Structure formats: structure tokens, C-alpha cells
Amino acid sequence: MLRAEALVAGWGKPATSPIDFSLQAGEIVGLTGPNGVGKSTLLAAFAGRASVFSGRLELQAGLRLAVQTQDVPPVDGLPLSGRDLLGLTGASPAGLPPWLIDRVDIRLDRLSGGQRHYLALWAVLHAPADLVLLDEPTNNLDAAGVRHLTAHLHERAGEGCGIVVVSHDAAFVAAACDRVVVLEARDGD
Amino acid sequence: MATDLFLIPFFTGLGLAILLPLLGCYLRLRDEWLAALAYSHVSAAGALLALVAGLPPAAGGIAAAALAGAGKRLFAARLSGGAAYAVLLLAGWSVAVLLAANQPQAERLGHALFDGQLYFSGSEQLWLVAASVPVALGVLRILSRHLLLAHTYPDFFRIRGLRAWPTQIGFDLLAALALALATMSLGVMGAFALVFIPPWLAFRRARNWRAGLLLSLLLGLAAYVVAFGVALWLDQPFGPILAMMLVALGLIVA
Numbered sequence: 001m002l003r004a005e006a007l008v009a010g011w012g013k014p015a016t017s018p019i020d021f022s023l024q025a026g027e028i029v030g031l032t033g034p035n036g037v038g039k040s041t042l043l044a045a046f047a048g049r050a051s052v053f054s055g056r057l058e059l060q061a062g063l064r065l066a067v068q069t070q071d072v073p074p075v076d077g078l079p080l081s082g083r084d085l086l087g088l089t090g091a092s093p094a095g096l097p098p099w100l101i102d103r104v105d106i107r108l109d110r111l112s113g114g115q116r117h118y119l120a121l122w123a124v125l126h127a128p129a130d131l132v133l134l135d136e137p138t139n140n141l142d143a144a145g146v147r148h149l150t151a152h153l154h155e156r157a158g159e160g161c162g163i164v165v166v167s168h169d170a171a172f173v174a175a176a177c178d179r180v181v182v183l184e185a186r187d188g189d
Numbered sequence: 190m191a192t193d194l195f196l197i198p199f200f201t202g203l204g205l206a207i208l209l210p211l212l213g214c215y216l217r218l219r220d221e222w223l224a225a226l227a228y229s230h231v232s233a234a235g236a237l238l239a240l241v242a243g244l245p246p247a248a249g250g251i252a253a254a255a256l257a258g259a260g261k262r263l264f265a266a267r268l269s270g271g272a273a274y275a276v277l278l279l280a281g282w283s284v285a286v287l288l289a290a291n292q293p294q295a296e297r298l299g300h301a302l303f304d305g306q307l308y309f310s311g312s313e314q315l316w317l318v319a320a321s322v323p324v325a326l327g328v329l330r331i332l333s334r335h336l337l338l339a340h341t342y343p344d345f346f347r348i349r350g351l352r353a354w355p356t357q358i359g360f361d362l363l364a365a366l367a368l369a370l371a372t373m374s375l376g377v378m379g380a381f382a383l384v385f386i387p388p389w390l391a392f393r394r395a396r397n398w399r400a401g402l403l404l405s406l407l408l409g410l411a412a413y414v415v416a417f418g419v420a421l422w423l424d425q426p427f428g429p430i431l432a433m434m435l436v437a438l439g440l441i442v443a
Contacts, residue, residue, distance in 0.1 A: 047348050074340040079392050079401035088338045107396060164274045
């Protein structure tokens with residue numbers, strides 16, 4: 001569903017080294033590498049946000065994409081509950097972890113950072129989509145959250161969804177991903 | 190006859206007291222509550238300009254606000270962070286005050302627009318409000334999910350191929366026209382008070398978005414009904430009484 005050949009992406013100027021990448025339906029691929037190597041930029045290029053400077057990027061026609069960035073939805077001071085947030089992306093609360101399911105009707109700005117992050121992540125992960133792009137999904141999650149996310153990613157992939165995960169969490173990537181692509185720094189960086 | 194005299198202004202204001210607190214929730218969501226003041230001032234200036242030019246003031250006010258609402262997007266890149274609204278507010282205020290100071294016929298209308306003389310509303314205004322408010326509420330309902338999604342998940346919104354400009358321009362136009370309509374009856378500050386205070390209070394208390402809308406609506410309606418009676422009873426201009434009621438309500442609830 002996604003194929004990149006010698007792809008160089010960036011914001012205003014090239015920020016990644018050339019990379020070959022492919023993703024099949026039902027596959028979970030991790031993107032790792034040192035800080036500043038352009039993992040998030042590459043994900044943004046897959047999502048059509050960052051520019052492609054050279055190489056080829058092909059996405060299967062008619063793909064429904066869902067993307068989670070490292071930005072937290074700005075909900076402070078807004079009367080938005082977790083259920084409201086899930087409803088916006090078309091996600092269902094069914095399958096949420098036990099420590100969150102009974103908090104789904106509470107305002108998001110009254111939840112802990114970890115609970116809010118997991119709900120925001122769930123809203124993207126569970127949105128009707130064929131390709132899900134996740135950028136550092138384990139940020140703010142405790143061990144229970146990471147375990148639940150790992151299990152759920154496999155369930156989602158089992159439904160035929162392709163998933164690309166950018167993460168610096170090596171243990172999570174090893175447990176969650178079918179394949180790992182390691183990005184290297186650009187020559188001269 | 191006497192009943193008609195009061196019923197027409199009452200129902201005119203009632204329609205606006207339903208629309209403005211709901212509109213205010215979305216303005217507050219987008220952190221654009223200053224837009225209410227800006228569009229009201231631009232609308233007042235447009236009405237006075239139209240009066241001086243021998244045209245219907247209401248048409249002038251609505252046209253000026255619509256122009257400001259649609260035109261704001263053209264300068265959005267250069268006037269970010271609410272600067273566009275501050276510029277519109279100052280431009281509208283200065284034109285309105287200068288016209289009122291130099292044109293005798295504009296001075297009377299200027300006072301009415303800034304004081305909020307709801308009791309002088311005629312059947313034309315009532316019909317305009319009766320026709321516009323249901324349409325505006327319908328448009329707001331259609332835009333609601335996109336406005337919320339664009340705020341919480343801007344990347345998700347864009348990646349799904351949802352175009353931002355119809356939502357943005359549609360909402361800007363809706364806000365401008367609703368504020369222009371309200372300014373003609375409730376006055377600049379009366380309209381602003383109904384847009385600002387009920388959502389401000391509702392956002393502090395409500396458990397979810399739907400409850401926020403409902404609470405904002407109820408607070409706006411309650412303040413409006415009480416203010417209508419008090420202003421009539423004390424023979425005072427409606428706008429300041431409504432603003433005073435909403436401020437008092439704000440202090441009690443907050």
C-alpha cells in the first residue's frame with residue numbers, strides 16, 4: 001500500500017538520507033534511528049505534509065489515512081470529553097483499557113497527561129483507516145499503556161490495516177513491529 | 190397594539206439570544222471571541238455609512254460585516270494571532286465615531302447602535318431574524334464537526350482530504366452576518382456580551398461539548414429574558430442592562 005524508493009524528504013530543504021521503504025496491508029513497520037535523523041519528517045512525507053525532494057513515493061489509490069503527531073490536541077479549557085474526541089475521528093471506545101474505559105465521559109482537561117495521550121492516540125488508531133501513521137506513540141505512556149498499545153497494534157494489523165510507527169523506544173518497537181527500518185544520518189550531518 | 194410593540198422586539202432579541210451563545214462557543218473554541226467585537230464595530234460603521242449614502246442602514250451593516258468576514262482570510266497570513274480582529278475593530282470604531290460626530294442623522298443611529306435600542310426593532314427586523322436564525326443554526330450544525338476536528342486534529346482533518354477553506358470562510362461569514370444582525374438590534378456591546386459570557390461560563394462547567402452548548406444557550410436565554418424585563422421596567426437602554434445581567438451572572442456562576 002505504500003512504497004518509497006530513494007526518497008529524500010524535508011521541510012524547505014532535504015532532511016533525510018535516501019531511503020527505500022515499503023509497507024503491505026496488515027504489516028507493522030517501525031522507523032527508528034538517532035535523534036534528528038528525520039524519522040518524523042519521513043512520516044510527515046508519507047502523510048503528504050513534508051516535501052519530497054528526490055526519489056519516488058507511491059501510495060495506493062483511495063487509501064484512508066490516519067495520522068498521529070507528537071502534538072497534543074489543544075483541549076485545555078474546552079468542554080470536550082474523551083467520547084467527544086473519539087466521535088470526531090469515528091473511533092469506538094470498545095477495546096479501551098480498563099483503566100480508561102470508565103473515564104471516557106470525563107473532560108479531557110481533567111484527565112492525567114498519560115490518560116489524555118492514550119485517548120488522543122486511540123482516536124487516531126481506531127479511526128476508520130487503511131494506513132495508520134504513528135509518531136512516538138509511547139510518549140507519556142506507562143508500562144501498562146505500552147503493553148495495551150502493543151497488543152492493540154497487532155489486533156489492528158490483523159484487521160488488514162498497515163501501520164508505520166516512529167519510535168525511539170527500542171523495546172516497544174521490537175515487541176510491536178513485524179519489521180524495523182533504521183534511518184541513518186545524511187552524509188555531512 | 191401595546192403588546193405588539195413589545196412582542197416584536199422581544200421575539201427579535203429572543204432569536205438572537207438563541208443564536209449568539211451557540212455561535213460564541215465555536216468562536217471560543219477557535220480562540221476568536223474578539224471577532225464578535227470586531228464584526229459588531231464594522232457592522233455599525235457599515236450601517237452609518239449606508240445611512241449617510243441614503244441606503245438602508247441594515248443592508249449596509251450586513252454588507253460591511255460580510256465583506257470583513259470574507260476578506261479577513263486574504264490577510265490571515267499577515268495578521269495572525271487575532272491581529273485581524275483588532276484591526277477590524279479599530280477601523281470600524283473610528284469610522285463609526287467620526288461619522289456620528291460629523292453627520293447629524295448618523296449621530297442618532299450611532300447612539301442606537303452602540304446603546305442597543307432593541308425596543309425600536311420593527312417587524313422587518315423580526316422577519317429578518319426569524320428567517321436568518323434557523324439557517325444560521327443549520328449551517329453551524331453542519332460546520333460543527335469539521336470545526337472541532339480541525340481544532341483538535343488539524344493533520345487528520347487535512348489528511349482525510351477535508352478542505353479547510355470552506356469551513357473557515359463559511360464560519361467567518363456566518364459569524365460576521367450573525368454579529369451584524371445582532372448589532373442592529375442588541376447593540377455592539379449587547380451582542381458581544383451574549384457571544385462572550387455564556388460560552389465562557391459554560392466552558393468552565395460543562396462535562397462535554399453538547400452540555401457546553403446547552404448550558405451556554407440556557408445562560409444566554411435566561412440573561413436575555415431578565416434583561417428585557419428589567420430594561421423595560423426601568424426604562425433603560427437594553428444593551429447595557431443585558432451586559433450588566435450577563436456580568437452579574439458571570440460573577441455568580443464563576
